[in-house]
Amino acid sequence: MGPAAEAVGTFINTPLVARLARALLGQVTLMGTGTPSKRGGRRTHMRCRRCGRHSYHMQKKRCSACGYGVMAKLKNYAWAKAH
Numbered sequence: 001m002g003p004a005a006e007a008v009g010t011f012i013n014t015p016l017v018a019r020l021a022r023a024l025l026g027q028v029t030l031m032g033t034g035t036p037s038k039r040g041g042r043r044t045h046m047r048c049r050r051c052g053r054h055s056y057h058m059q060k061k062r063c064s065a066c067g068y069g070v071m072a073k074l075k076n077y078a079w080a081k082a083h
């Protein structure tokens with residue numbers, strides 16, 4: 001151990017480096033995708049058995065994409081583009 005190692009030790013002990021190290025270790029979260037408690041829990045939509053899209057509302061019991069649960073025919077609007 002020489003003066004160089006001591007210099008490195010002093011550098012590592014600075015608050016900035018400590019924060020970066022914690023961020024790398026995952027102890028400091030860079031928030032961006034909401035809180036986990038809100039994301040978890042009940043799902044509002046499930047896979048529709050008619051159109052196969054993930055648009056069937058479980059509480060409303062109807063599919064927002066094809067209208068399953070509301071109408072017998074496929075939901076179709078003139079203003080709705082094919083894609």
Ligand SMILES: [Zn+2]
Pocket residue numbers: 048049050051052053055056063064065066067068
């Ligand atoms: Zn559907």
